Amino acid sequence: MLARNFATVLLSLVAGSNISLAIPVIVHPTADVRGEVIAVEEKAGRTIVDVRSAIGIGRMKLSAANDQWPTTLVLRLHLRGLESLHIGNGTSSIDISILSYEPHRQLCEVVHAPGERRQSVDEESPFWMPVQIKNTKTAGQPKMPLLDGYFEVTLPAVLLKDNPQSLSIRWIDFYR
Structure with a gap:
């Protein structure tokens, strides 16, 4: 009884204030999820979707909580490689890959509308998705x-500017 009263009071206080307990992004895992662990956190003004993929191939959909996307949306993919990452918003889609051989160059292509041809983009394009490769335990340059x-x-703002209903995301660590 006391716990229920406390919860009621807490919810009343939050409802009447500017405090938000909502997670800014909702993850919709697909039916074929096999060993993925997906978590969402806010850190230093960024919303981070942390994906740990046991088999290295997966997909998910994201939607904005309260119909408002976060200002900065980051995917953190715990994979052995990044041969393919596809992110689509229903209109545009971006595909990136990190070459598995030195110098591990990043490739980025965009399709501006369904049925159009892919176009390569570089760092000057608003569709460019910067990728950082980070170590968690060892010092020095990450090795593949x-x-x-x-x-x-970091997802480019242009993917979210028209407030899409959802983002479709697919990843492959290495082509098999």
Whole structure:
């Protein structure tokens, strides 16, 4: 009884204030999820979707909580490689890959509308998705395949500017 009263009072206080307990992004895992662990956190003004994929191939959909996307949305992919990452908003889609051989160059392509041809983009394009390769345990430059690190991908604002209903995301660590 006391716990229920406390919860009621807490919810009343939150409802009448500017405090938000909502997670800014909702994850909709697909039916074929096999060993993925997905978590959402807010840190230093960024919303981070942390994906740990046991088999290295997966997909999910994200939607905005309260119909408002976060200002900065980051994917943190714990994969051994990043041969393919596809993110689509229903109109545009972006595909990136990190070459598995030195110098691990990033490739980025965009499709501006369904049925159009892919176009390569560079760092000057608003569709460019910067990728950082980070170690979690060892010092120095990350080596591929990543054994103790992740790929951190910051989604470009242009993907979210028209407030899409959802984002479709697919990843493959290495082509098999």
